[in-house]
Amino acid sequence: MHSQITQLLAQKNVWMASHITDAEFPTALSKQGLALYHTAQNELTVNSVQASDFASPSDLLSVYPVDCHPLTIRFSLVHASQWQNEESDAVIEFLTQIMLETDCPAQLFVGFYQGKPAACGMLFTDPNSPTDTLISDICALPLPNHDELVAAMTSWLIQKASETSEKLWLC
Numbered sequence: 537m538h539s540q541i542t543q544l545l546a547q548k549n550v551w552m553a554s555h556i557t558d559a560e561f562p563t564a565l566s567k568q569g570l571a572l573y574h575t576a577q578n579e580l581t582v583n584s585v586q587a588s589d590f591a592s593p594s595d596l597l598s599v600y601p602v603d604c605h606p607l608t609i610r611f612s613l614v615h616a617s618q619w620q621n622e623e624s625d626a627v628i629e630f631l632t633q634i635m636l637e638t639d640c641p642a643q644l645f646v647g648f649y650q651g652k653p654a655a656c657g658m659l660f661t662d663p664n665s666p667t668d669t670l671i672s673d674i675c676a677l678p679l680p681n682h683d684e685l686v687a688a689m690t691s692w693l694i695q696k697a698s699e700t701s702e703k704l705w706l707c
Contacts (some may be wrong), residue, residue: 541582541705544670548660549577551642555633562633569630572623582670582707587698596681596688597647597655608634610646610653615675644673645696647689654679655689659697669701 556562556570602611612631616624636644641663647655658673671693676685690706697704 540668541584544660544662544668544705545577545580545582545672545707547662548642548658548670548672549574551660552634555635556630559633563629565626565629566633567630569626569628572619572627573630576618580672580707582705585671585694585704585706587694587704590691590694593692593695594688596684597649597692599645599647599689599692602636602644602646607646608632608636608644611644611656614646614653614656614677615673617677618675645689645693647676647685647692649679649681649685653677655685657689657693659693661701666700667702669697669704671697671704671706 552573553570556566559566600607602608609632612628612634615631616627619627634644636642641661643659643661645657645659646653647657649655655676656673657671657675660670660672662668662670671690674686674689674693676682676689679685694704694706
């Protein structure tokens, strides 16, 4: 079981890195952002979750799938808010390189609070085992209701993932 979890997280991280490592001319700033992202990912723990263990998603957020570059930018800005100053700029440079294709194993989401992007998250499904989904990259802007935004995004993503996957992993 542990190797399955490790493999799924590794697949997600390889997919995320591929937007820089496979680029013909990646910028130095995007490479720095990738390194910062990987450092943060190495600190994560992954746990099995059940949709029944979480409250139904609240109406705090309006969640939209990232299906165009403007939403990729909003995802990037929210995610990069976890870093400060130049590090945040580097993470934005890295994350805005994400290209989503129709057969992509990842689905990105942006949660809007009072009409503005405030939370984000990702569902990553193993292409070889479509019943396994990793719920990750859940972040919220540093607002007074930060914890509630993270909880709302987490619940929404778990509910969404449980519609198609049997095994859910949260990090």
